[in-house]
Amino acid sequence: MGDNKEKDLDVVSRELSIEHDQVYMLDHGGVVGQTLKSGWVAATNTGVFVYNLKDSDLSSDYKYVELIDYTLWEDMVESTVDYYLLKAHLQLNEKTYVINGDAKGFARMVQDKSGVSVTKIERPFSRKFLGFRSNKLWKKATVISTYIVTAILLIGLFFGQSEDKNDSTQSVAKSYGDVESTETDNKLQENNNKNTPSNTTNASDDSKSDSTNNIKEEASFPEDSEEATVTRIVDGDTIEVNIDGEEQGVRLLLVDTPETKHPNLPVQDYGPEASKFAKDTLSGEEVHIEYDGPKTDKYGRLLAYIWIDGTTFNKMLLEGGYARYAYVYDPPYTHAEEFQAAEASAKSQNLRIWSEEGYVTKDGFLQKKKVPQSTVPTAGDLEFDPNGPDRNCGDFSSQESAQAFFEAAGGPEKDPHQLDGSDGDGLVCESL
Structure with a gap:
C-alpha cells in the first residue's frame, strides 16, 4: 500500500472513473496467487476488475494504475465466496479474487449484476483461524504452539503485576505495627476462605464449558460414525482410507461422478474435475465414515457417507455439479432428500455435468460431450x-x-x- 492511503484511494478512484462508466464498489484486494504492492478490486458496470497502483512518485505520469485481471458480468457462470476472519476469497468462474474489505457487499453486487447465485462455502468458525483451514498436522501443531507461548507470556505478565501489588501491600501493612498487621492477616485469611468456594464454582463452570464444547464438536458428525484418514483418491466417488491401521476402499453412497478409471470406458467429461475436487478436499484429511444400509458392495468396498467440516463430501459433489444422484438400491436413505435438493440446485445453475443438455442420463453419462x-x-x-x-x-x-x-x-x-x-x-x- 502507499504511505498515504487517502491519496492512493483518490488516485485509483480518479483513474477508474476514466476507464469505467460506473464504479459501484472499490476496496483493497487482489488475485489469489499474485503478489501486488497496492492491489485494488473494483465492481463496475461491466464486471469485476483488479488493478495495481504503480510504484511511482505519482507526479509526472498520468496513468498511475495497471489492470491485473477481470471477469465480465456477461461471462459469469458460477460463483462462490469463502469468508476468512480478515478477508474473503470470491471465486468468479475459474478466477479467485481476494477481498480485504466489504466482501459481503461484493458478493451481493455479483448476484445483482450477473444474475448468478453466489454460493457461500460453509465452514466451522474454528477453521477460519490461521492454521486451522486444513487438518494437516504440522499446520495445527505450529499454530497451537504459537497460541500456547502467547498465553504463557500473558499469564506471566499478569501474575508478575499481581506480585508487585502484593509486595507493595505488605510493605504498607508492616508500617502500622504488629496489631494492625495481625488484623490485616485475619481479614486476608477470611477473604481467602470466601474465595475458595468461588474457585470451586469456576472450576465447575469450566468443566461444563468443556463438556458443552465437546457436545458441539460431536454434533458435526454422527455419533455412530468411524474415524478414518484418507490415504488415496481413486476418482471422484471412490477413495481409500485407513481405519485403525487397516486400508479400506470406500464407494460414496448415492453419488455417481463421470468415469476416469473404468476399464471399458474412456475418460469422461468432468471426470478429471471431480477427481481433482476430491483430491483438493480430502487428500490426507481426517474424516468420519457413516454407514446407511448394507456396509459393503459386491467388490468388498465400504458403502458410506464421508463427513468433513460438518457436512458430507457426497453432498458437496452434488452441490458443485460434479456428480448425479444415483444407485438408490436399498431405500430409505438418511440423506436422500437433502442430496436430491443439492442435485436440483446444481442442475438449476447448469453447473458442470449439467451444463450440457443430455449429457447426464438415467444410466450415467454420455461417453463424449460435444x-x-x-x-x-x-x-x-x-x-x-x-x-x-x-x-x-x-x-x-x-x-x-x-x-x-x-x-x-x-x-x-x-x-x-x-x-x-x-x-x-x-x-x-x-x-x-
Missing part, C-alpha cells in the same frame, strides 16, 4: 506445438497451459508426451 469449436485450443493459444518435439511438465508455465497442450495433442484418449503420469485421470502436471 465441445463447441470455439473452445478447442488453437496453435496460437498454446505455448508449444503439440505435434512438435517431446515436452514434459517442466516446460510449461502453468498447469492450465500444460492441460491445453495435452488436450490439443489428443488427450485424454492419447498422451504422446506422457504428461498424465501413472494415474491416467486426464489431469496433467498437477504439481504446477
Whole structure:
C-alpha cells in the first residue's frame, strides 16, 4: 500500500472513473496467487476488475494504475465466496479474487449484476483461524504452539503485576505495627476462605464449558460414525482410507461422478474435475465414515457417507455439479432428500455435468460431450506445438497451459508426451 492511503484511494478512484462508466464498489484486494504492492478490486458496470497502483512518485505520469485481471458480468457462470476472519476469497468462474474489505457487499453486487447465485462455502468458525483451514498436522501443531507461548507470556505478565501489588501491600501493612498487621492477616485469611468456594464454582463452570464444547464438536458428525484418514483418491466417488491401521476402499453412497478409471470406458467429461475436487478436499484429511444400509458392495468396498467440516463430501459433489444422484438400491436413505435438493440446485445453475443438455442420463453419462469449436485450443493459444518435439511438465508455465497442450495433442484418449503420469485421470502436471 502507499504511505498515504487517502491519496492512493483518490488516485485509483480518479483513474477508474476514466476507464469505467460506473464504479459501484472499490476496496483493497487482489488475485489469489499474485503478489501486488497496492492491489485494488473494483465492481463496475461491466464486471469485476483488479488493478495495481504503480510504484511511482505519482507526479509526472498520468496513468498511475495497471489492470491485473477481470471477469465480465456477461461471462459469469458460477460463483462462490469463502469468508476468512480478515478477508474473503470470491471465486468468479475459474478466477479467485481476494477481498480485504466489504466482501459481503461484493458478493451481493455479483448476484445483482450477473444474475448468478453466489454460493457461500460453509465452514466451522474454528477453521477460519490461521492454521486451522486444513487438518494437516504440522499446520495445527505450529499454530497451537504459537497460541500456547502467547498465553504463557500473558499469564506471566499478569501474575508478575499481581506480585508487585502484593509486595507493595505488605510493605504498607508492616508500617502500622504488629496489631494492625495481625488484623490485616485475619481479614486476608477470611477473604481467602470466601474465595475458595468461588474457585470451586469456576472450576465447575469450566468443566461444563468443556463438556458443552465437546457436545458441539460431536454434533458435526454422527455419533455412530468411524474415524478414518484418507490415504488415496481413486476418482471422484471412490477413495481409500485407513481405519485403525487397516486400508479400506470406500464407494460414496448415492453419488455417481463421470468415469476416469473404468476399464471399458474412456475418460469422461468432468471426470478429471471431480477427481481433482476430491483430491483438493480430502487428500490426507481426517474424516468420519457413516454407514446407511448394507456396509459393503459386491467388490468388498465400504458403502458410506464421508463427513468433513460438518457436512458430507457426497453432498458437496452434488452441490458443485460434479456428480448425479444415483444407485438408490436399498431405500430409505438418511440423506436422500437433502442430496436430491443439492442435485436440483446444481442442475438449476447448469453447473458442470449439467451444463450440457443430455449429457447426464438415467444410466450415467454420455461417453463424449460435444465441445463447441470455439473452445478447442488453437496453435496460437498454446505455448508449444503439440505435434512438435517431446515436452514434459517442466516446460510449461502453468498447469492450465500444460492441460491445453495435452488436450490439443489428443488427450485424454492419447498422451504422446506422457504428461498424465501413472494415474491416467486426464489431469496433467498437477504439481504446477
